Amino acid sequence: MASSLLRSDRAGWGFAIPAFALIGTFIVLPFFFAFYLSLTNQRLISPNPTEFVGIDNYRNLLGVAVVTLEPERGDDGTVLRDEDGNIEYPSLRSVTRNDDTPQYRGMREWFRWSSGDDARVVIARDVVFMKALVNTFTFVLVVAPCQAALALGLALLINQRLRGINVFRGIYYMPVVVSIVVVSLLWRFIYDGQDGLLNNLLSGLTFGMFQPVDWLGNPSTALGSIIVMSIWQAVGFHMVIWLAGLQTISPTLYEAADIEGATKWQRFRFVTWPGLRNTAVLILIVITMQCFALFAQIDVMTKGGPLDSTQTLVFQAVERGYGKQDISGGSTISVLLFLIVLCISLIQRWLTRERT
Amino acid sequence: MATIRLKDVRKNYGEVQVIKGVNIDIDEGEFVVFVGPSGCGKSTLLRMIAGLEDISSGTLEIGGRVVNDLPPKERGIAMVFQSYAIFPHMTVRENVAFGLTLSGTPKAEKERKVAEAARILQMEHLLDRRPSQLSGGQRQRVAIGRAIVRDPAVFLFDEPLSNLDAALRMDMRMEIGKLHQSLNASMIYVTHDQVEAMTLADKIVVLRGGEVMQIGSPMELYHNPANLFVAGFLGAPSMNFMTVDVRDLGAEGATIANGSLDPISVGTKGRPIVKGGKATLGIRPQYIQPTAPDQGMLHGTVALTERLGSETVVDVTLRDGSQVIAAIAEDRVLQPGSEIGLSFDPALAHLFDEALT
Numbered sequence: 001m002a003s004s005l006l007r008s009d010r011a012g013w014g015f016a017i018p019a020f021a022l023i024g025t026f027i028v029l030p031f032f033f034a035f036y037l038s039l040t041n042q043r044l045i046s047p048n049p050t051e052f053v054g055i056d057n058y059r060n061l062l063g064v065a066v067v068t069l070e071p072e073r074g075d076d077g078t079v080l081r082d083e084d085g086n087i088e089y090p091s092l093r094s095v096t097r098n099d100d101t102p103q104y105r106g107m108r109e110w111f112r113w114s115s116g117d118d119a120r121v122v123i124a125r126d127v128v129f130m131k132a133l134v135n136t137f138t139f140v141l142v143v144a145p146c147q148a149a150l151a152l153g154l155a156l157l158i159n160q161r162l163r164g165i166n167v168f169r170g171i172y173y174m175p176v177v178v179s180i181v182v183v184s185l186l187w188r189f190i191y192d193g194q195d196g197l198l199n200n201l202l203s204g205l206t207f208g209m210f211q212p213v214d215w216l217g218n219p220s221t222a223l224g225s226i227i228v229m230s231i232w233q234a235v236g237f238h239m240v241i242w243l244a245g246l247q248t249i250s251p252t253l254y255e256a257a258d259i260e261g262a263t264k265w266q267r268f269r270f271v272t273w274p275g276l277r278n279t280a281v282l283i284l285i286v287i288t289m290q291c292f293a294l295f296a297q298i299d300v301m302t303k304g305g306p307l308d309s310t311q312t313l314v315f316q317a318v319e320r321g322y323g324k325q326d327i328s329g330g331s332t333i334s335v336l337l338f339l340i341v342l343c344i345s346l347i348q349r350w351l352t353r354e355r356t
Numbered sequence: 357m358a359t360i361r362l363k364d365v366r367k368n369y370g371e372v373q374v375i376k377g378v379n380i381d382i383d384e385g386e387f388v389v390f391v392g393p394s395g396c397g398k399s400t401l402l403r404m405i406a407g408l409e410d411i412s413s414g415t416l417e418i419g420g421r422v423v424n425d426l427p428p429k430e431r432g433i434a435m436v437f438q439s440y441a442i443f444p445h446m447t448v449r450e451n452v453a454f455g456l457t458l459s460g461t462p463k464a465e466k467e468r469k470v471a472e473a474a475r476i477l478q479m480e481h482l483l484d485r486r487p488s489q490l491s492g493g494q495r496q497r498v499a500i501g502r503a504i505v506r507d508p509a510v511f512l513f514d515e516p517l518s519n520l521d522a523a524l525r526m527d528m529r530m531e532i533g534k535l536h537q538s539l540n541a542s543m544i545y546v547t548h549d550q551v552e553a554m555t556l557a558d559k560i561v562v563l564r565g566g567e568v569m570q571i572g573s574p575m576e577l578y579h580n581p582a583n584l585f586v587a588g589f590l591g592a593p594s595m596n597f598m599t600v601d602v603r604d605l606g607a608e609g610a611t612i613a614n615g616s617l618d619p620i621s622v623g624t625k626g627r628p629i630v631k632g633g634k635a636t637l638g639i640r641p642q643y644i645q646p647t648a649p650d651q652g653m654l655h656g657t658v659a660l661t662e663r664l665g666s667e668t669v670v671d672v673t674l675r676d677g678s679q680v681i682a683a684i685a686e687d688r689v690l691q692p693g694s695e696i697g698l699s700f701d702p703a704l705a706h707l708f709d710e711a712l713t
Contacts, residue, residue, distance in 0.1 A: 261458055
């Protein structure tokens with residue numbers, strides 16, 4: 001086999017080699033390089049020699065534990081409460097800085113819940129990473145179905161023979177053509193807490209009843225705001241893919257369905273949707289991958305804040321690798337992200353496989 | 357079973373008129389074939405009957421009910437498409453049952469009807485396959501099966517055999533003929549293939565440019581074509597036409613001749629032939645017999661012969677340079693370039709007042 005590959009004509013190899021070289025240098029090599037770096041303590045610029053640290057980086061990122069805090073009790077054994085009536089617990093430091101429990105050393109609280117009088121505290125070695133993980137998954141789980149469904153709706157709407165339909169196609173596609181950085185900058189003005197367009201619009205619509213919200217400055221609205229903007233920005237791209245799928249469906253199938261007496265919904269259910277199966281798989285995988293790579297919006301709009309409420313995996317990878325010069329930590333996040341996306345893509349492919 | 361009546365049916369796309377006032381009556385259980393060259397509007401007319409195209413003006417009645425504005429499913433029709441239009445993601449069973457599924461028919465009844473259709477079409481063994489595993493003929497069977505289970509008053513076929521190879525086409529043609537006999541439903545069948553039209557039809561409608569040229573039984577059209585177009589369209593090889601001078605006009609017919617044709621008398625069938633004017637003579641190749649060069653009424657030289665075994669098709673160049681084709685019902689060797697005479701029975705010839713175009 002190898003000999004027949006090499007025998008094939010030289011011009012072909014001549015054309016292919018530049019592309020191979022570029023892909024090799026900028027994709028394949030960094031890919032393996034990231035694996036290697038994630039197993040070391042390499043800094044971006046450092047006079048110290050690189051040391052091999054095994055899976056320490058992974059342990060530092062993924063270390064999670066649950067500890068139980070018993071309430072402070074008075075001498076008579078009753079539970080002590082503060083002025084507001086809340087149960088008083090010992091400080092978490094009593095666990096994380098206790099020589100009796102060295103395995104929890106350096107860990108910080110992620111979140112807690114109460115169980116009876118006890119408090120269960122989830123502690124993590126890297127709380128910021130955990131928040132980034134949760135935010136990224138939230139983003140994917142909301143954006144993927146919403147964006148895909150919205151794009152399909154738009155595609156169905158513009159797949160009609162109407163006068164001037166191309167104008168609508170153009171309008172819906174425009175945000176895709178504009179750089180995400182520019183879009184993010186513009187949406188910062190829309191979301192502005194002082195004099196933003198959205199606040200003005202909402203207070204205008206409610207005759208001043210609406211209290212202005214600092215959409216990006218409030219931990220409870222920041223991620224949602226970025227999600228809405230991201231859905232809006234890329235929906236046109238997926239609309240075009242859906243549209244391409246729609247146009248491969250033979251019009252005769254719709255006519256046959258009409259003759260058989262299909263309602264609009266039945267036409268969609270029995271003709272359109274099965275005809276879009278492959279398109280749907282493609283769109284789902286593409287959106288999922290794009291969502292996991294969420295970075296530019298965060299970098300331009302919130303830088304991960306406020307209170308880490310918009311941290312994401314890629315933003316953390318960049319922030320650590322270049323901001324904090326911890327290139328091995330950034331590489332570790334990249335490798336984890338790769339594994340996550342790989343698993344999800346495989347699961348999606350399996351779920352949407354052709355059943356015979 | 358239902359009657360279908362088209363009254364002055366028209367179809368316009370903006371300024372362009374594609375169906376120019378069509379009147380057709382179809383009786384219960386009749387097999388009607390719309391035939392014509394491509395672009396004649398036959399498919400459009402069928403789609404208008406199906407409800408896939410709007411009717412610009414005129415009325416369409418199915419079973420005595422005006423259905424102009426009814427959606428397809430309320431017209432009591434079923435349609436079989438040229439491209440089969442079966443759903444690729446469904447099994448044969450699901451495809452056949454599609455209409456019943458849509459209308460929410462109980463499962464038992466659905467299965468009974470599907471089984472019945474499969475029996476009629478002899479495709480019981482195909483029911484659990486997918487369309488991708490079927491041949492063209494089998495796919496067309498599925499499409500017909502889907503039509504049968506709906507038990508429609510009218511079957512519409514839009515060039516159903518065009519995508520099949522020649523041998524299969526003949527088989528399916530016979531099957532459709534048998535199907536018509538067993539179902540006894542009204543059928544409208546669109547084709548550009550005159551053999552399908554001649555063999556299947558109770559009644560043929562010949563269309564050209566959105567107008568009906570002639571309606572009648574196959575033999576009526578073959579033996580008594582109303583005009584040059586119908587005469588030339590039906591029959592293979594197609595009818596020979598030659599421009600002739602009308603020498604005399606009598607009660608028996610007209611005496612005609614030209615540079616290659618000796619004077620003969622041909623019936624005018626009431627057509628407005630003018631003495632001293634021109635007319636067009638039509639004679640089918642099958643009615644022309646070869647004779648010795650000095651006999652017969654046409655004279656020329658053999659240009660080409662095609663020997664088909666059972667038939668010999670001779671292309672003869674007449675003295676005035678025009679071409680005539682004779683189809684001789686036997687194997688005959690004729691040397692190209694040799695002189696030949698041709699004769700025919702004037703009673704089998706047609707005289708048209710239209711000029712050749």
